[in-house]
Amino acid sequence: MDVTHADPTHVLQSVFGYETFRPYQEPVVQRLVDGGDALVLMPTGGGKSLCYQIPAMVRDGPGIVVSPLISLMQDQVDALQQVGVKAAVLNSSLGRKEREAVEHRLTAGELDLCYVAPERATRDRFKTLLSRARPSLLAIDEAHCISQWGHDFRPEYLALADLRGDFAQIPCIAVTATADPPTQRVVLDRLGMTDEDRFVAGFDRPNIRYVVEPKGNRPRQQLHEFIEREHPGQNGIVYCLSRNGVETTADWLTDHGHTAVPYHAGLSDHKRSEHQDRFLREDGLIVVATVAFGMGIDKPDVRFVAHLDVPKTLEAYYQETGRAGRDGRPATAWMAYRRGDVVRMRQLIDDSAENDEHRWTQRHKLNALLGYCEAPDCRRKVLLNYFGEDMGGDTCGNCDNCLRPPDTWEGTTAAQKALSCIARTGQRFGSGHVTDVLLGKDTEKIQRHDHDTVSTYGIGADRSKAEWRSVLRQLVAKGMVEVDVMGYGALTLTEDCRPVLKGRETVAFRDGAAASASPNTTKTATDDPLPADGPERELFEALRERRTQIATDQEVPPYVIFNDKTLRAMVEHRPQSKSDFRALHGVGDVKLERYGRQFLDTIREHT
Template identity: 45%
Template structure:
């Protein structure tokens, strides 16, 4: 940390703060519009994708306006990372949360009392205490920023009840600007956030949800380990990290174990781990090591690392919002990144079953079902996945955009569709004809054996080699039949009885298909473990591993970060190091022109960086 971080910077123009403190030459997108709005005392809701620069929308006006800026954050790790990053940039920032040792908490309170803190990060529980509110009511306040604002909404996927209490800020501090920010919220969640925080009359700033630097793909889960191995090989760059999201705690441990057996530096993370082991995993990931993290969604909002190069889901997410937020942890630096979703019919059926059996109110179940079906439509998409995903957030690619987005697997290699009415009828008929008098159905493996004409012991036991559908599907492979079944599950014509060992059960939607009243278009199954490397996005890093100067700068950065006990990216991002390697600055004036090099970092690191440039050259 800096010995004397600055807090006496109120009154400077936003452009000056942006350049001098954060090292950026200009605002991006709607940042300037939002900053001007808050500078004038306005409140609002900011919807901007991960990596889109949300933090600057409140950090810059908080530093420009007189008084203390308050940032509400749901996660301690996220608060601590942001405070450490701000102090690296010379800003007097501090955090108050439940895990802070009492001695440090007293020190923060002393600094607050002396007016020596410019930005305070605080948990919603701590903020809404009467003592905290009374203290703040006696202070000049620059603004309230409510980060991860989707936690406010009961319709959101990360609902935090304590966030609902933040509505009192509008009543207690009516003249202080309030800026709510989130990277993921569908239209219903947006309106709930606005209502709960008293922002219904304030503008919504939409920065666009598209992340064209992330190449998105999905595939049926056929050979999970082979598919993941191929994806990791194609997507890794040797310097960044990757995340594998798993549906269960046990699967995270198993995945990390076999990845380590393959020679990868793999960790696991889930809520049931020993707290110290969990902290160690998070610490290694956060400090910038080139690791693979196998995790449940417990490894969530506290990730602030910019160089995650890929994210893979081994199980179907419960909604597009969840999926979007989780894949959005890749490519925060704007450089090319990859996302892969592997899924199966069992995932879809299990998710539907859980919603049906949950104790939630009927309205909540209806909303969750709609979100799940939207996620299924993305997974089974025969047209651009990116367009379908964006529609879930009320956004569409512009009319001038090409139909082919160039950054998803469907656009890269469009699937072939065929009239699958007859195969669908055959499979549904086989399911019905193998049903036992007791009402018991069979699982997919047995049904495929019947369709392909295999006389297995189980087929012989139940005399299913005598039914009319025996052998009528010999022309299709096992994989193709699994694809037909999965797509029928996705469209709701088949259900999978999770509680009865995966029995296939036709639904009412199967009736018009069997009668020939409804045509069924299916995707041809192309089962392949290979996943070619894609260079999607707006550009590639100008210099990466293998460039002598870039590698030397990374080595120095790692040593410096270890000395300070910080994640390496807080010293300089990979993008900044790549720019230094490309531009070869010869003096401090040259270095100051590189994005990401603010005055504080220039004063602290210019000598070392310039020495390395001269030594390598």
């Protein structure tokens, strides 16, 4: 399907089967079509891919998409080919003849999109190919990997700045769902972009319920009870810190009636590929994994993401939980939190840090995550605040703290002491030093800076070091204090702290800084909109069976044929003709011709 120079909205409707653009998609698409650049921050499932796929199809030449995971490129290409887009991968999974065939199509102008790994994209040979192919744009997926301030820095991404410079005449788009303000700044600078090129669509995923439970002595039993209560028989991901934790948890869940498989870097390539393929193609499967699993996973109907161990950063947590509910339907992000686990995480950071600067960065990002776990405030508000976004209220009504407010203690005086100490020491020091000043410690650093003479020296001796560390973390979570990650973790005050310092507002801290118990939830939050039985359910299951059959024959995940949202639209509208079928969400011209008759036959059989 050739849509070169076509109107982007026409491409959206005729190729992808969507009536209108989502918020922020249209201005980004138009900017690229017009030859401009863009850094795009959208939540997982927000439609980032269309922002570069449509311009690549409309502009002359192939779009080059740099993606970090070879294992998932083919799934993205499969989905594009389903709607008639000429797409291919160029990576180490191809044999010599296959690679040469793709290279020929690339330089011959026979591709709309070509997906490539960063290691290959920066080689001189590939740059020569691009010079002959005259690409329409350069798209960099998971762009936060460019920044050492990000949670998932990858050195091979640094060379993309040179690639960008070599092809500065074509538009460049960098997309990510997880980048705090310092990370955004580095990405802009390294890719030669300005603030005008930044498009932030927001980080909120309102369909996800955030829950943090205190981690008891039997965390796997807690996980089992959560799954049975909220998501029995549904797709999910469980993250564990170690490979051994992954293996034992997967076995434990299997022994307790769940269908679960492990995924970690210690498994063979064949076994990892097998388990990933099962997850993409099967229903009701739980993958228990280390952080090696998940980036780029497009499976729309993951109903829960659980953490049995705390992740290293809020960015990692946000990215991992964002793999739930990509279809927009209710999902849950569940985490078991125990402060003792943090000691192990800090040790991992210290052991793996490349230098002191990296160690400082990761430690303070971990502190931000702990502040999220300990805060008595709305989880969503804390999370969005970290990414520089204002939720526009104090409660979301869809997290454990909002559904069941935790016990708190009146902490206005403690907050004033901590805020004043940050101010009196010049807003140039991290939480460790500020805590030492509050406690009246006699350290070399305090002596060197004469901080034993400031008015806040020793005013916090009534509380322990751990309590003050928690107070400072919760003040960060509340947005009253910021951590200057690029300035070695210095704590700085924000305007939000002023009413507290002046005594016009009070502050409450979580009692004991422990996570709340699991909220009393009801199944309505995750209910399927279709009835459990009856004609509608029968039709839906028949449509799913038809979809599975087609997907199996083509060896692709079922959701690339049609996602559940489109199947539900079939149940709701009961189309009887091709024109009726074409009007459904997610049905473009190519899918109408390929699958319209088969699904219409199934609908007629059940009408």
